[in-house]
Amino acid sequence: MDLSYTPEEDAFRAEARAWLEANVPADPLPSFDTEHGFALHRDWERKLWEGRWSAVSWPEEYGGRGADYLKWLIFEEEYYRAGAPGRVNQNGIFLLGPTIMEVGTDDQKARFLPTMASSEIVWAQAWSEPNAGSDLAAIRSTGVLSDDDSEWVLNGQKIWASRAVWADWCFGIFRTDPDAERHRGLTFILVPLDSPGITVRPIAQLDGDTGFAEIFFDDVRVPVENTLGEVNQGWKVAMATAGFERGVSLRSPARFSATADRLVELWHEHADSSDDALRDAVVDAWMQAEGYKLHTYMTVTHMIDGGTIGAEASLNKIFWSEMDVRMHELALDIAGPEAERMDGAFERWVDGFLFSLSGPIYAGTNEIQRNIIADRVLQLPRGSA
């Protein structure tokens, strides 16, 4: 065990910090869930890519730096410390990208990864359906092979598709063998959102932005080369992707550490320091963020040693999502009457609070995560009542 950084890690941190200081926009960009904000965030992603910072943990041949998970964590710490913009292509770079590297063909890697790293193509996810939320295996959207087996013909409806309003492509799972048991017979397919037969209908979120959408598929045709992984093995592929989402790759600790630091600043500036209950709550939030960081460093060392994370990822997901809500609740407590204002000095905290409330729901609700922990880590009897 050595919890200090090596000179090489320090040098990497310094390089990232210098680049970010020189390049991060001085003013925060408008939300990427608006048309203008989306375009500006795509420009920012391109800039990151030009500096080879958009996908640091990817191999160099696809535009990354081949950084190990530890360096990736260091980059993330610097990224959020610098107050850099949110990652508009996170569905691609952090979820689909690693999945393609794991199960994709060489052709698919060459075809999709470079344009993903540069955000020339921004990806949306299309998993949930109106009747397949927590019970994702209840998917009804279908994929049927064309007569000459060269194309999938897709029909059905996806919902809660993040970034779909302005994204270029989406990835999702479709029922390709209607006779198979629910978890079988699904195939993971990549679809251009400008394909004929696709209708995207934005859904306004709690915060008023349109970060997600419904996608309707009406005889949409895509080549079979867009199949990721084996036909009818889409569930396994999707679970690998979901593992990335719940695990380390989407929710690095740096984001929460930055929020915790801002909360501490807020407490110093605005809170009544004689309020011991509030002081205890604020330090508890700081400790949660620090604890999450330590837990991630331990997980990442385990992965560097060749270990994998399975159901443990569900512990992470519950922890960060509940911590994020807690930190924002406390900020609004400190804001007092200003917490009611959407356009005041605490705007970022109010927006952040609304966004934090999505955390315990998306990527598998926290109730589902608790079931997963109980069933797979604690080995309690399966089936739920």
Added chain:
Amino acid sequence: MRFAFTDDQKLFAEGLRDLLAKECTAAQVRAAWDEGIGHDFALWNHLAEMGVFGMLVPERAGGLGGDEVDLVLLLEELGRAAVPGPVLETAAVVAPVLGDAATVGTAALDGSPYVPHAHVASLALVPGGFVRTDAATVTAVDGIDGGRRLFIVDGAVEPFSYDEELAFDRGAMAAAAYLVGLSERMIDVAAEYARQREQYGRPIGVNQAVKHLLADALLKVEFAKPAVYRAAWSVAFDEPTRSRDVSMAKAFASDAAYRSSRSAMQVHGAIGYTWEADLQLWMKKAWALQRAWGDANFHRRRVADAVL
């Protein structure tokens, strides 16, 4: 940066776990309680032979010359088995202060008027020095944990200069590690019970309300662990954040142990409220140690003093 234990450290902990599975069963812990001694001399000798008490003692003084990172997993194993007697006090606090692994020692550095284990320890480390128990009046009070007997010790303090803050931090870190082990055991025992116990014709563990009780406890334990390991590292390398890191660990571990005890007892139902169920051996130890060496509130405030 490398946040992992070495193979040797893991093997040592596994060896200790195997030993305790044989030599410190729930029946043996219960026997130590029932006999009123709250200690197991035979087990103590096994632990001494293995080197547990000498981990923080230099090799030239007959110890293993290790550090707190080497010790922390062992403390977790001691907790997992609810080993009775002054094990953490001797191994983590008294042995490194005296530079001697042979003395059975205890400590009262957390402001409590009671000295645990004073009837079996030959000396008690106190602020400003130590008290020899054979030259003091030692009066028993009735403590909740039968494996951690409490005493009022009335005797002269022999002045002795040592780093009291470091000794306290070692004790709090050790208690935190012990609490993590206790928590894991309580969750294991409750999960096993939930697999076996049937109601409405199926195991109670099939119910989400039961699953979530245990998942919530596990969540707290799994996030306490890295904080405890980091605390051990910060003590071993005398980091400037040592006290902050120890306090974060103890606050997390105290909360995790209490949550685990409540979840485990609730899953057991009425059986969990009986003297007969072994669960009490771990729960009562957890309730004692969650407040010993500073409770969660004390430690949270120590973190606040460092951070806010």
